[in-house]
Structures are given as C-alpha cells and as structure tokens.
Amino acid sequence: MIRLIDIEKSYDNGTKALKGVNMRIDDGEFVFLVGPSGSGKSTILKLITAEIAPSGGRLMVNGYNLNNITPRQVPYMRRTLGVVFQDFRLIEKKTVEDNLIFAMQAVGASSKEIKKRVAYVLDLVGLLEKSHQRPDQLSGGEQQRVAIARALVNNPQMIIADEPTGNLDPMRSLEIMMLLERINELGTTVLVVTHERELVNRFSKRVVAIENGRIISDETGGYYNNETTI
Numbered sequence: 001m002i003r004l005i006d007i008e009k010s011y012d013n014g015t016k017a018l019k020g021v022n023m024r025i026d027d028g029e030f031v032f033l034v035g036p037s038g039s040g041k042s043t044i045l046k047l048i049t050a051e052i053a054p055s056g057g058r059l060m061v062n063g064y065n066l067n068n069i070t071p072r073q074v075p076y077m078r079r080t081l082g083v084v085f086q087d088f089r090l091i092e093k094k095t096v097e098d099n100l101i102f103a104m105q106a107v108g109a110s111s112k113e114i115k116k117r118v119a120y121v122l123d124l125v126g127l128l129e130k131s132h133q134r135p136d137q138l139s140g141g142e143q144q145r146v147a148i149a150r151a152l153v154n155n156p157q158m159i160i161a162d163e164p165t166g167n168l169d170p171m172r173s174l175e176i177m178m179l180l181e182r183i184n185e186l187g188t189t190v191l192v193v194t195h196e197r198e199l200v201n202r203f204s205k206r207v208v209a210i211e212n213g214r215i216i217s218d219e220t221g222g223y224y225n226n227e228t229t230i
C-alpha cells in the first residue's frame, strides 16, 4: 500500500513541485496518474522510490515509513517495487534471459528459483521464444515487454510504469497496457504515469489527475475527458 499524506516537495531552487498531495493506493489496485508536463508526476514517483525525500508530510510505501527509513533499508523497500521506464533501460549486451537472470542474482536468488521464475515471466509477457536474443534484435514493444518481465521477476508488490508507451506506436501501446492490466489481474498493484488520453479512456480504471502540484481529480473510469489539458 502507498500513502501520501499532505506531501509537500520543494526543490533546492525553490520550485514547489507538490503542494499538499494526499493519495492512497491499496494493494491490488490499478491506477493511472495523469497530468500536464511539469505538474508533479515524476516527483511523486521519485518520492515513492526514495530517490528524493519529501519537504513535508508523511509517506508510506509497502510497509516502510519513508520519513524515517534508514539508508540500509532503502534497497529492501525498493525490492517491493518493479519500475518500468519509457526508454526500457535494458542491458544491451545481455540476452533477454540474461537481463532477467542478472536482476534475480542481484537479490541473491538460487539458480533453481531463477530458472523457474525467468521462464514463468517470459512466458507471461509472451517472449519465451526470444529469450536468447539481445534487446537490439527486438522491436520497441518487445523490449518494453522484457523490461516489464524484468520488473516482475523478483515478484514485487507493485509495478510503477513511467510513460511506458511513450516510445511506442498506438497498437504496441495498447498491447503494453493490456499486459499491465493482466499483471494487475494476477495480483500485482500497478501505477502507470501517462500522457496518453485515448489509451487511458480505453480502460475503465482509477485515474488520479494532478495539476500544478495538486490532485485535482481522483475517479474511476470517468475523469479523463476532453476539457482537461493534459
């Protein structure tokens, strides 16, 4: 579960990026976070991943209180999150399979666990037959599916996807969103930051809209209409 209570964030140069944000995401939810450029979406994600600290308010992430988390606890907190980026961020020199194996070895998984889990997640994202290819031999949509598999491989409580379809055409974008929906149906909480109005409107999900550092709407299925400037 994620809880932001009266969260404020001011950057060193004085920019007030968040002005009293309250948001709660329960386990098992699927949430779109939308808003115009500069509204504070990335700031929220960076707070959740503990890349930056809030200037005020309280922040809880999957059982960790980020207001007083110790540096030693941060890697454990991050293991509860799987993060997916717009630009995939795969290791280009490693095969698809090796990208996933590397992520599991980093948390000390056994060879037996790795073998089983890697095959399971590659099958889930539909890429089992491409497991020995390198990312540069795959399409953008396939690379994003590898990145999603990697985010899932250590079985996080939550997937955070930051503009996951920003580099993809509409058809591939829809496929990626449907894959995230399926992952959510299997029990993982999903938070997706996106600009893509049409895509959001195809799914009847909770949409949290932020503008100028404040949440202006939080509704299921209904908000993301034409009057909003995203």
Ligand SMILES: Nc1ncnc2c1ncn2[C@@H]1O[C@H](COP(=O)(O)OP(=O)(O)OP(=O)(O)O)[C@@H](O)[C@H]1O
Pocket: 011, 012, 013, 015, 016, 017, 035, 036, 037, 038, 039, 040, 041, 042, 043, 044
């Ligand atoms: N490191 C930083 N130092 C100073 N100001 C920053 C920093 N990062 C972001 N900001 C400012 O904070 C505000 C919110 O930025 P943020 O990156 O959270 O927006 P965003 O909604 O993610 O935008 P985009 O959709 O363009 O990625 C903006 O005014 C931005 O200029």
